[in-house]
Amino acid sequence: MALTGRLGLLALLGAVTPLFLPSWWTLLALWGVLLLGVAADLALAGNVRALRLHRTGDTSVRLGETARVALVVENLGRRRLKARLRDVWPPSAGAAPRTVTVDVPSGERRRVEMTLTPTRRGDRNAITVVVRSVGPLGLAARQLSRPAPWTVRALPAFPSRRHLPAKLARLRELTGQHVALIRGQGTEFDSLREYVDGDDVRSIDWRATARRADVVVRTWRPERDRRIYLVLDTGRTSAGRVGDIPRLDCSMDAALLLGALASRAGDRVDLLAYDRRVRARVEGASRTDLLPAMVHAMAPLDPELLECDAAGMVSTLMARVRQRCLVVLLTELNTAAIEEGLLPLLPRLTARHLVMIAAVADPRVGEMAAGRGDLASVYDAASAERARAERRRLTAELRTHGVEVVDAPPGEIAPALADAYLALKAAGRL
Amino acid sequence: MVTRAPAQSAGAGAGAGGEGKAEPSARQVAGRRWRSARGVVGALLLMVVIAVGLAALRPSGSPEELDPTSPKKDGARALAEILKQRGTPITVARNAGQATAAALPGTVLVVTRSERLTSDDLDRLREAQGDLLLVRPGRDALDALAPEVRNAGPSFDRTAEPGCGLQAATVAGRVTFGEAQTFEAPANATACYRAGEWPRLVQTRSAGRTVTILGTAAFLTNEHLAEEGNASLAMNLAGARSSVVWLIPDKPAAGTEHGDRTIFDMVPFGVWLFFFELVVAVLLVALWRGRRLGPVVAEALPVVVRSAETVEGRARLYRAARARDRAADALRAGARERIVPLLGLPRASAQDPAAMHEIVAAVTLRTDDEEAAVGAALYGPEPADDAGLIALTDVLDALERQVRES
Numbered sequence: 001m002a003l004t005g006r007l008g009l010l011a012l013l014g015a016v017t018p019l020f021l022p023s024w025w026t027l028l029a030l031w032g033v034l035l036l037g038v039a040a041d042l043a044l045a046g047n048v049r050a051l052r053l054h055r056t057g058d059t060s061v062r063l064g065e066t067a068r069v070a071l072v073v074e075n076l077g078r079r080r081l082k083a084r085l086r087d088v089w090p091p092s093a094g095a096a097p098r099t100v101t102v103d104v105p106s107g108e109r110r111r112v113e114m115t116l117t118p119t120r121r122g123d124r125n126a127i128t129v130v131v132r133s134v135g136p137l138g139l140a141a142r143q144l145s146r147p148a149p150w151t152v153r154a155l156p157a158f159p160s161r162r163h164l165p166a167k168l169a170r171l172r173e174l175t176g177q178h179v180a181l182i183r184g185q186g187t188e189f190d191s192l193r194e195y196v197d198g199d200d201v202r203s204i205d206w207r208a209t210a211r212r213a214d215v216v217v218r219t220w221r222p223e224r225d226r227r228i229y230l231v232l233d234t235g236r237t238s239a240g241r242v243g244d245i246p247r248l249d250c251s252m253d254a255a256l257l258l259g260a261l262a263s264r265a266g267d268r269v270d271l272l273a274y275d276r277r278v279r280a281r282v283e284g285a286s287r288t289d290l291l292p293a294m295v296h297a298m299a300p301l302d303p304e305l306l307e308c309d310a311a312g313m314v315s316t317l318m319a320r321v322r323q324r325c326l327v328v329l330l331t332e333l334n335t336a337a338i339e340e341g342l343l344p345l346l347p348r349l350t351a352r353h354l355v356m357i358a359a360v361a362d363p364r365v366g367e368m369a370a371g372r373g374d375l376a377s378v379y380d381a382a383s384a385e386r387a388r389a390e391r392r393r394l395t396a397e398l399r400t401h402g403v404e405v406v407d408a409p410p411g412e413i414a415p416a417l418a419d420a421y422l423a424l425k426a427a428g429r430l
Numbered sequence: 431m432v433t434r435a436p437a438q439s440a441g442a443g444a445g446a447g448g449e450g451k452a453e454p455s456a457r458q459v460a461g462r463r464w465r466s467a468r469g470v471v472g473a474l475l476l477m478v479v480i481a482v483g484l485a486a487l488r489p490s491g492s493p494e495e496l497d498p499t500s501p502k503k504d505g506a507r508a509l510a511e512i513l514k515q516r517g518t519p520i521t522v523a524r525n526a527g528q529a530t531a532a533a534l535p536g537t538v539l540v541v542t543r544s545e546r547l548t549s550d551d552l553d554r555l556r557e558a559q560g561d562l563l564l565v566r567p568g569r570d571a572l573d574a575l576a577p578e579v580r581n582a583g584p585s586f587d588r589t590a591e592p593g594c595g596l597q598a599a600t601v602a603g604r605v606t607f608g609e610a611q612t613f614e615a616p617a618n619a620t621a622c623y624r625a626g627e628w629p630r631l632v633q634t635r636s637a638g639r640t641v642t643i644l645g646t647a648a649f650l651t652n653e654h655l656a657e658e659g660n661a662s663l664a665m666n667l668a669g670a671r672s673s674v675v676w677l678i679p680d681k682p683a684a685g686t687e688h689g690d691r692t693i694f695d696m697v698p699f700g701v702w703l704f705f706f707e708l709v710v711a712v713l714l715v716a717l718w719r720g721r722r723l724g725p726v727v728a729e730a731l732p733v734v735v736r737s738a739e740t741v742e743g744r745a746r747l748y749r750a751a752r753a754r755d756r757a758a759d760a761l762r763a764g765a766r767e768r769i770v771p772l773l774g775l776p777r778a779s780a781q782d783p784a785a786m787h788e789i790v791a792a793v794t795l796r797t798d799d800e801e802a803a804v805g806a807a808l809y810g811p812e813p814a815d816d817a818g819l820i821a822l823t824d825v826l827d828a829l830e831r832q833v834r835e836s
Binding site for chain 1: 554703711717723742746748756757759763816
């Protein structure tokens, strides 16, 4: 039950009556009239229980875009329903409008169009629909919540997809390259052809040359059907905000670009999100399904405020992949976390796999390092220099273990990671 | 059975998106403030106007009105003097106690300004001896001292003829009343100076004494005493017996035994009900506003901390501890790290103390500075003070720039 402003207004206007008829009976009569009106409204208001609510519309939306969800209100009751209706969503779903007025005659239905502009990644569940059915006099209303479940999944925005065409062009250059300029150990033999000026003399196939009058070179093409395992660290270091977005979101963006690129290059891409347990996993997705599968797996992930269990992650990885693959670990170059967690386990990992670590650098540290002028800025600069030195030391140490390290600010991490992958591919190191 | 109705458009102003909101100008801001405040300003102005109007309409009574010692226009000294000259002694009482003490069976007790009397005072006066002359009595005074006479509203006829058998009135003849109260008199009472149906002077006899009620005080005042038959009527009424006790009560002091009447006692019952109903209305409005349309939705927010927080924290610690040595080391190490690759030396030598001379010599070659100065900048001791630390950053920047440009 709910009262309306009209009832308050009538009570206010009624306050004048005892000035003319100064008696308790005046007031009692006034209240009696108002009470009757309220009772009549409650009795004659449209029945909220007889409503049938269902929804149609989008179930997922890329972060930053707007989803449309329609709520259909069907009145199965005998009375007309005049109501204010609120479709309740969590605040971060960005649902609009907040309330609507609906007028549904008996046996009819109305559509209420809602737009949702989520402000954060993840699943947004419709909580309930609250209907305040106003009586014919407009003095009182019946209010009830009715369930109308729906979920809209806000997917990662993937802003670095604009880099994809450029990286694909690079990839085509690689695959169209008939003479492999760099002889890698893992490059695949493609065919033999006659030597032309400029070919690498090291790629001359002497046996074939001996069989024919011409000098014959081997041609190579970048290997296909390699396996790439993307590992997202969702532990505490991923909760840090770099620029305006959490580090985890930057890592996801980079992982999506690399996944899209690698799947076009004919490689198999798998995804694992891990902190102290497996948070999400995409394995064996086909080339066309990969990106949607990755995006849906990533959508509900939030950073956990836990130290990432590097040993658990490595053993999970070792158990799942037998053959050699490229393990791309998207984490943060945090001295304590890496030195105590990952570094002792690296030999186990690098013995079988090629490991690449991608870390998002904080542009704020760069800004601080450039600070000059007053004492506070100089100490800031000193502290930032110290942080960068530690990072450099850590990077160098990781490289001695044969790990590739990509360290770039949030805007550049995705293309930098893609470039590193392309370089590995061109070198035939996969 | 189910008819499909056109979809109800719920999206508000979907077409107007995409326009950037400009910063409002000062004029727009002022306009918006005015629009939001004009209701309040209007209400305040209205209240001021009403207050001024009420103050203007209120009759201005002076504190000395009907005071038998006051020679002012609204005083009653003229009447008192005449009464004295005519041999009727006049006693002025300033409170009900004095009045009852002075009142004897052969006196006329003139009660003026009865609105200042408390209910205790009225009880005392009821017990007093002698005749009563009530001048413009209030409702309470009338109820207490002449319960059978009722107030019947005001009249504005200036003058009036007696129209009754009362000797004092017939002798006086026409009298100027001005604005006066009229009364509803019982059948056995003498009613004079009627305005329409209701008399302005009523005389009754009850409990062995004469009670005269006057609807106006105007003809008793110094100003109007000389007009028409005013003086005669006043003399005849006040001087009807051997002596006069003139009660003009002072304001009862707050907190005394007489101060038990508060302003709330004078508020009519209807006004109480009005306020009560206002409270009820406010309660209903509060219930209306207080009922939420649906629950408050709580949402678990992901924990997000600024990534550079530890770096900033360390900077503050350096500053708090005045750790110039560590700060200078970090700055020098960072500068060497950037300079060494430019010199064509291996990167690892940047942090290697053994490579110090090599680096200093290479930098000196490419810059205008002395070798000692370069050495002090890149490998020197801790700066002596804060200014030295700030200067060090400038020197390092200059070195780096020169090496880069060489």
